[in-house]
Structure formats: structure tokens, C-alpha cells
Amino acid sequence: RSFIEYDEECEFPIQNLPYGVFIKNDDEQQIPRCGVAIGDHILDLYTLSKKGLLDEVMSDPTIFQESAFNSFMDAGRKEWSAVRARLTELLSADNATIRDDVELRSEVLVSMEDATMQLPVKIGDYTDFYSSKEHATNLGKMFRPNEEPLQPNWVHLPVGYHGRASSIMVSGTPLRRPNGQTKKPDEDPTFTTCKLLDIELETGFFVGPGNDLGDPIRLTDAENHIFGMVLLNDWSARDIQKWEYVPLGPFNGKNLGSTISPWIVTLEALEPFRVAQPEQDPEPLKYLSKGKGEDAFDVKLSVGLKTAKMAEEGEDYEVVSTSNFKYMYWSMKQQLTHHSVTGCNMRPGDFLGSGTLSGPNEGELGSFLEMSKAGKEPLTLKNGEERKLLADGDSVMLRGYAQGDGFRVGFGECEGTILPPIKYFDDEE
Amino acid sequence: RSFIEYDEECEFPIQNLPYGVFIKNDDEQQIPRCGVAIGDHILDLYTLSKKGLLDEVMSDPTIFQESAFNSFMDAGRKEWSAVRARLTELLSADNATIRDDVELRSEVLVSMEDATMQLPVKIGDYTDFYSSKEHATNLGKMFRPNEEPLQPNWVHLPVGYHGRASSIMVSGTPLRRPNGQTKKPDEDPTFTTCKLLDIELETGFFVGPGNDLGDPIRLTDAENHIFGMVLLNDWSARDIQKWEYVPLGPFNGKNLGSTISPWIVTLEALEPFRVAQPEQDPEPLKYLSKGKGEDAFDVKLSVGLKTAKMAEEGEDYEVVSTSNFKYMYWSMKQQLTHHSVTGCNMRPGDFLGSGTLSGPNEGELGSFLEMSKAGKEPLTLKNGEERKLLADGDSVMLRGYAQGDGFRVGFGECEGTILPPIKYFDDEE
Numbered sequence A, B: 001r002s003f004i005e006y007d008e009e010c011e012f013p014i015q016n017l018p019y020g021v022f023i024k025n026d027d028e029q030q031i032p033r034c035g036v037a038i039g040d041h042i043l044d045l046y047t048l049s050k051k052g053l054l055d056e057v058m059s060d061p062t063i064f065q066e067s068a069f070n071s072f073m074d075a076g077r078k079e080w081s082a083v084r085a086r087l088t089e090l091l092s093a094d095n096a097t098i099r100d101d102v103e104l105r106s107e108v109l110v111s112m113e114d115a116t117m118q119l120p121v122k123i124g125d126y127t128d129f130y131s132s133k134e135h136a137t138n139l140g141k142m143f144r145p146n147e148e149p150l151q152p153n154w155v156h157l158p159v160g161y162h163g164r165a166s167s168i169m170v171s172g173t174p175l176r177r178p179n180g181q182t183k184k185p186d187e188d189p190t191f192t193t194c195k196l197l198d199i200e201l202e203t204g205f206f207v208g209p210g211n212d213l214g215d216p217i218r219l220t221d222a223e224n225h226i227f228g229m230v231l232l233n234d235w236s237a238r239d240i241q242k243w244e245y246v247p248l249g250p251f252n253g254k255n256l257g258s259t260i261s262p263w264i265v266t267l268e269a270l271e272p273f274r275v276a277q278p279e280q281d282p283e284p285l286k287y288l289s290k291g292k293g294e295d296a297f298d299v300k301l302s303v304g305l306k307t308a309k310m311a312e313e314g315e316d317y318e319v320v321s322t323s324n325f326k327y328m329y330w331s332m333k334q335q336l337t338h339h340s341v342t343g344c345n346m347r348p349g350d351f352l353g354s355g356t357l358s359g360p361n362e363g364e365l366g367s368f369l370e371m372s373k374a375g376k377e378p379l380t381l382k383n384g385e386e387r388k389l390l391a392d393g394d395s396v397m398l399r400g401y402a403q404g405d406g407f408r409v410g411f412g413e414c415e416g417t418i419l420p421p422i423k424y425f426d427d428e429e
Ligand SMILES: [Ca+2]
Pocket: A128, A129, A200, A202, A234, A353, A355, A356
């Protein structure tokens, strides 16, 4: 228990302590600061480290005075654990250090209302996997209706592709509807505004120390290189993707932007929610052997939609889908191991997406493409509006949390609103 | 003409002036320095800028005291041009500033022998295109023998995919033969050492100022965002690639490492070698319209191979293939425009590969896969050795230059040697 008060449904209790980078709205210098969420406050690690309050547990506390967590990710699991223990101590109801020091408290505790969240990491490389069997099967049926929906390699390795790091955005950044090249059957290709703009409900994790080129991370060591997780909305232009993706994979259909939640929930905070991952049949090759296989985490996920009309009428998000991270067929450990098996070097702060997390039960669908059965059956919202894919003005909110006994470990908000397309040519009407 | 002497075949005459980052071997601090190549020397821009000799042409000369050219790339075409003019002036035979100042000369001119080249850029994102029609056709025939070799989208847009930035290496870095998952027809997948290790003869270019997310680079503006070019060897594990690449594209087959030449040849140095790009039929959509189409550059390319046996016997590289950058069907301008059409933000120092540059004539093949007709007909080297794909101990050297009247604009060396694979499991023999 913390001296900071919050209720049972609060996503940021003392059991969570996720890391994020924020700017204090009243800071004239607008310095990006490392912080940790507690209740509806942020503990300012930038200031805390300057005051020497983390000296005992860190070899170099100044890494919290950087504008991103990359160096902390590089510091390794032992230091992550020591810092977490120290922060837990400092925030505990029975610790007086901050609690009873009015001046210190006002310096290091910032109300979330008075802060603006930033991207928490400088992402070197971003990879997106495709590790939900349900999603891969659903999409295979739509994109390749005359073939086996699941490609033969899918059950043997975690299929993934290199994504675009530059266009990863923090929650709250609007998304411009893209233009691009598309083609309808029996017509010539055209340059158009994307007509089939979609989301993908995903999570992603950040790499810790990583490995040198040529020296792969082995499965037994993989968790030492997983720092923590965020929610990920992998916005997808389905019409652009469909025309471009053979044979080298999705490109413009995905590089328009990807949104992440600002708070990184550590693997240590998720430890109590570890569960068995889905059964893997066939048994993976030895380098991907799942061992005990307790490598899934029970994190409830949801997709909320708020149309422009709903926003105007002051309505809240309507949940249109739910899912769970535990359905992911290939574990984060397996993804990371497979990624580096060739010797590919993983660097601190590299980001690996889960792939769209559809589930085995009715309604557990991680994209509008799946929810609307490839655009054939629109969703009807409570206010009577219909949606196949996204309309301009729509806002999408991903949420996620693990439910403990009397507390929640939450992921915060992963939100974005669709802006209308730009005028591409000067001479356009 | 420069006061530095070199012969007609020198790749770094005063007409070239390519940028690279080097460390002076005798520098105790091992500071990475920005430099420019001239003859067999490097002009040390780090020191030159400290001495104020670039103050008149740069808004911030301290960007040459950084360890990479990203900030200079961000400075824009006007400043690139002003700096080039100033360097040309300082290195001219009739300019006394450096020529006659013995002390200054010894401070700012470093023999290439006394320097070690580094990666010249911190690459945020790396994209590889697939813009040689001949290569795409050759590979299509091998990978999909029962289909049209060229996919229907290929003539309508520059097909490309996001690559792995972390594993881009500078020339001279050895490449470890990777392990990974492969599958032979009618057999189960296995974990093996890559048996089909290949090269891809490519070039790549670095992005200049780039664009904000949501605000695409238009074709008419694209050349303002192309800083310069290097050679690129996109090492490829064909057996790994073949099993993994459907449906999301090449992943582990490519992320094992990519080698670039250390000297960035600017677009301005290549201007005299501008030629018409290949005819495009069908005419591309308006956003990719090639206009005058003088967007190819006549750069002669070659692939050299030196086996372990040749190295032992003191033999030089044997040229096994030649090609030319001018064959590239989609221009750099078109690649960049297409990449950002969705609003994808391009950042200074982002790197875009050409794709393997096979050509229309006999022997113009950019990969061993093509040279050996998919491994069916081995190459026979002059010493009688045979090669289908690469063997451990093989060194590959890509070279490239544009031939002027009495001078050459060269790219320097793009070299790597294959090391044997690591032992992946502890219990392996
Ligand atoms: Ca995705």
C-alpha cells in the first residue's frame, strides 16, 4: 500500500509502477522527464535522481535525467529490480521520506493532469509479429480465400516483419488518413485516399540490454532482455496493404503511423499474472522450445470506439471488442529468440509488436476488418451509427489491465483520432 | 585540380569529395571524426571546423564535430552545396590556405592508411527496395516457378520493405554465417546453419531533411531530400528467406547484416553522370510521374570474390559480375516519394536501398543465386574453384564508380568476409 491514495480500479497502484516520460505543463524549459506512475500522480525520477535518492540502487542515476529510458533498459534486470524495490519503498505508506517531507513531495510528485506524456523510448528498430493464430487465420481467409488460411511456416516460427520506427507515436497523437496506391479487381491501380482504414489491437515489448551482432539471445536468457510492455495500435490501410504486400510484405499500408500507450509496464509487475501459453502443436524446434511454457500473461484487452457524433454528444467510448494477451501463440521469449537467431543485434529500446490479438471466443477480434467480416457486416453502435472500417473523426481507445486480488496492473490509454486526408496535389479541388 | 596528387583512376579526386567518418589510428581518445576523401588522404572536417575554416558557409560548423553526418544531412541542399564549394576551394591547387601552411596541413590532412573508417550515419530507419526489373524477374522465376515472374504491382509502384537498421555494418566488418530455420520440400523444418548464403549488389541513399509525419515529400521536391549514395551489400540467407517470407516478407533471411561502403558520394558529385532512367511502361500514376526522367546515374558496379585459397595465395579479387546503377527502373526520387506518400516521416540519415541491381546484358547479375542459376550451374573461378553460393572464408568486394573525362567519381570499398557459424547450443559438438 502506498501513501498516495487510489481505489481498487486504479490502473497504477504500487504493484504496477510503470515507466513513462512526461513534460510538466508549467515547466518553462519543457524538459522531458523520466517518471513512474502512482495513482493519478507521477513520481518525477528526473528530480528524484538529482536529489540522490536513487544513488544506492543505481550505478548511474543520471540515466533518469535523459529524455528516454534506453539507458535504463540497457542497465539490465538486476538494476531494474533494485530500482523497483527502492521505488516501492519510497512510495510505501510506512515510509516517511517523501510522505512527510512537504517540500520534497511537492517537488517529486506531479499530478497527471499537469503533465503531457511523451514517447518513452528512442526506438531504434521496430518489428511487428503476427503471433495470434486466430488473427492469422481470419486474415488468411480474407486475403487468400482460395488457399489454406494459415501458411505452412506459421506453426513452426513466429512470423514477423520489420516495421517503421520513425512513425511510432505516443497516445493522443492524431492520425492523418493516408493517401496511397490501391487497386480494385479488374480495374487499373489508382492514387486515392485510403478507404479501408483499420486498427490492430496489439501489445509490444521493449528490449533490454540486447545482444551484439553475431551473438544471438538464447531462449533461456531471453527474459533478461524483456524490459516491459505497452499497448500498440498498428493502424493499417487495408486497401493499400492488399495491393502492395506481395511478395515483400506490408509497407505503406503500415508505415503511416503506430500508436503506443505512454506507460511501460515492467515484466516484474506482470509476474503475478503469468499463465500457460497456448498449446503448441507441433512442438517447436529446440531453439524455440517452450520449456515449462508459463510464458503468457493474463492481460485483458479492449477496443473502444468514439465517433465524431458520440464526441459531440458527450458520450464515452463504446467497447466494440475485447481480447486477451494470453492468447498469443508465440511468447515474447520465442519472438525475441527467433528474431536474433541469425545473429541480428537487438539494441536497448528496440520494440517488438505482438501482432493483432484476436482470440478464440465470439467477439474477440483485434481489427475492424475482422469485426465487420471483411466489410460485409457493419457493426451497429448503440446510437445506431454503423461502421465497417474507420471514418474521419473516429477515435479509437485501446485499454489493457491485469486483474489482481483487490488491485489492477493497468496499461493506461492508447488513443488516436482520425483526421481527414491532406490535399496531395496543389491543383486539387 | 587539387594540390593533393592522385592519378586518373583515383576514386576520390576533387570532383568527388565524399563524406565519411573516421578515427585516427594514433588518436588516444579514438574520437570519430567527420571527414572528406581527397586522393589517398582524408580532410579532417572535425579539426577544420574547430579552426573556423567553415564558419562562412555553415550556420553551425560544430555539426562536423559530431560522430555522424545526420545533422549535416538535416542542414539541407543549399548548405550542402555551399560546403562543397568551400571544400573545393580549400583543396584547389591554386589555394594556399592549407597547401602552404605546413602545420595546418599536418593537422587537417590524414593519410587513409592512418585512419579506420566508421559507419558515417546513425541510421534511424532502413528500407530496401526491389527496383531492378531484371532482378525481380530473375528471382520471381526461381521462387515462384509456376507464376508470372513479375508480380502485377511491380510496374505500378516501387516495391520495398522495411529492413533492419541495427545490423548495418561498415565495409571491412566480417559477416558471421547465420543459423536459422529452413525447410526442404517434403521434409520437416529444421534448425541449421545457412547453406545458401548470398550477396545482393545494391546501392543506397541517405535522406536529407526529410518530412514531418503526415506531410509527404512530393516528387518535385524529392531531390532536396537525397543527400548522397553508398554501395550496399544486402547479405541474404536464401534458405532461411525462402521458408519464412510468405506472407510478410523477408525477415531473418536479411537481418543478419548489411554492409555499406564508408564514403557517401553526394548527389552533386554525381550530377555530371545523370542519364535517362529506363522507359516506364505503363506510365506511372501522377504522384510517381517521372517528368523528364533524367533521374538515373551512370555508375559502373562490380562484384569481386576472393576465396580463402585465393587469399592464401596472395591473389586479388576476381570480378564475377558487373552491372550499372542506371538500370534501376524506379528512380531514387520515385522511391522516396512513394515511401512517404502515406505521410510516413523520413528523418535525416534514413537509408533507402536500391534493391539488387541486375542488368539487361549477359553477366549482369547482382547475386550468386542468379549467377549460378539458382545453384544449378556453379561459377568456375580462374583458379579452378567452383562456387554456387558463398563458402566460409570467402570475401566479397563491391565497387562502383562513374567515369568522367579524365577523372573518376568512385565509391570506395564495400567488403566483407564470411566467418564460420557459431556453436548455437552449449551441448553441441
Ligand atoms: Ca500488426
